[in-house]
Amino acid sequence: MNWFISEFNSFAFRFIKKYNLAKAPEVTLIYGPRGVGKSTLLQELYLREINEGKLLTDARLFARQYAYAAQDDKLHPFRKRHRSLSLLLLDDLQLIEGKAKTIEELHYTYENIIEHGGKLVLTVEGELPALDFLGERLASRFSGGAILPINSPQDYEIKAFLEYYTHEIRIIVDDLVLKSISEQVKNLVDAKMHIKKFLQYAEIHEDELGFPCFQAYWEEQEVKRQETADPVNIIRNVSKVMGIPAEEMVSISRKATVNTAREMAIYCIRTLCSLSYPAIAGYFNRNHNTIMMSCKKMEEKLSKDQELKNTFNLVLSTFKTKKPENSSGFSD
Known part of the structure; x- marks a missing residue:
């Protein structure tokens, strides 16, 4: 591999470089923050692995193709293709968060691949390998193999x-x-x-x-x-509008004012950036469930508190972005 190697990615690199389909664990999970080379590792493995029964895709494309197959009554060829693979390389697992039917289909795909002696190599974005959005059964199976961290580079x-x-x-x-x-x-x-x-x-x-x-x-x-609605800017602007230091918003503080500002920032990020809960969690050093609950709490508060709703709209206006008609609509 002609690839940049340093301390932050050396463990994952060495593992993938020596990857042997016959001897590899059933599931290999690569995790790390955005932009550190997870997708590149999958691409390198795909190009190096000499095997006709391999497929490199990402979770969004898997979900889209599954939905099209279901809609066009073509599930049989879709399942035949995916469930007979000897090696499935699936990137960005976090992109199917909240898509219950896709997650169920992936579960059956996993079981069929493993039953026929195949393997999976997966990536998920996050500082921790948080997979609870997949459900307990599938998360435990994907966490039961090799887990390869790629850390943030210095x-x-x-x-x-x-x-x-x-x-x-x-x-x-x-x-x-x-x-x-x-x-x-x-x-x-x-x-x-x-x-x-x-x-x-x-x-x-x-x-x-x-x-x-x-x-x-x-x-x-x-x-x-x-003027860009990215998580860092949103946290900074919520901090300015609500008068709570950004450092406190991402800290472990449980003060009521800090909690409200934190929930506001999380909800705004979810609304403006449409990031997955695990991806948002990385900005606040919290887990997926905590972020999900924060969104629900803020949604409920906004429906009852006009002053808070005005604050929300003020944050949105900072980025010259119109509020979506259904800002809470993050379903499949």
Whole structure:
């Protein structure tokens, strides 16, 4: 594999590099935060594994194809294809959260693959391998094999990755630029994205890839980021509107005011970003069930408290985003 390796991903990398279908555990689960290379590992394994009965897909596509098959009365060919696999590589399990029928179909798919001697390699986004959204039975089965963590990379690891990446694409970038990016982002995907955008910015402005040009680029990005409805911005804005420090909102504090602000931030993230409960949990150092309950509590409070509802609408307006007609409609 021609892949960047460091402490944060070395354990998972070594396991996948030595993966042997005949000797592998029935289920291998790779977990970690966004943008650290989980999908890349699956892709590398798919390309390396010489086997006609393999399939690489993600949970959203699995759910969509299952729904189409059910709608068009084509479940038999769908099931024949998936349940006879010798190796199923399924990315982003968290994307089927709340889709009860899809989860049930995946359970039967798993049982059939294992019954015929096949294997599964799965990924889920999160700081912990939280699978309770799958239900107790399937979660216990997926957790019963090999569990491979990919941790968040440290600043020096992100900088080393950027040095590796810029060398691969044959460009020379000021070391201060690489250092600045590594201190501002938390994963490899975002780091790579900023290098690409910086190259485009420098080309448009006919400037060198130096630090002054990067500072101008970064200032422009900061203005755009403040208007983007991402979890970090939402937490920051809820903090500002409700007067509760962001640090307290993600802490273990149980003060009533902090709890309300935390629930508001969670509900706004769920509304504006449509993230899964496990993905949101990573921002608050909590589990999937706690996040789900926080959403339900805030939904109930908003239906009874006009002042709180005004606060919710104020947060939404910060991002120039209209409230969805059914902001609580996160069902399958």
